[in-house]
Amino acid sequence: MLLQLPIRAGAEHMGKIDDIFKEPETLECVKRVNMISEDNWKKYTDDSFVPLQGHLLKYPLSVDHTGKVIPLSGFNSFPDVGVRVVYSISFASFTERNLGFLRDFEVTKF
Known part of the structure; x- marks a missing residue:
């Protein structure tokens, strides 16, 4: 199975x-x-x-020679809904917003 x-x-x-x-x-x-x-x-x-x-689609991203993630040429946004393909977000704001709940947990080393 x-x-x-x-x-x-x-x-x-x-x-x-x-x-x-x-x-x-x-x-x-x-x-x-x-x-x-x-x-x-x-x-x-x-x-x-x-x-x-x-229904599998390639996500319209490319990685340039420096490692920077960029939208495919000609596709800064999705054609049907107009939403941007790449957003800029700092790691610090992402972790605080999405992982801030971890502050309440005690880290234990094994």
Whole structure:
């Protein structure tokens, strides 16, 4: 049953059943997933309606040669809702806002 999970996930997210999803750790599987997600992104951003294969999309980010995360060229925001792809947030404000509750816990070393 558990061995079928990657195949079912592939069928659900990629819109197809393929034996390649039996071994998600392989480079061949990773390349196939990337290819499907990039193809779906192209269809999603096309001016005409083109049905997607499944519902997995490439997130429109790229990493430049310095390691900086930037939006894909031409996509500062998502085309259908206009929400920005990349937001700027400082690590300090993120941790305080999202992990501030940890102040109430005592840290114990083992």
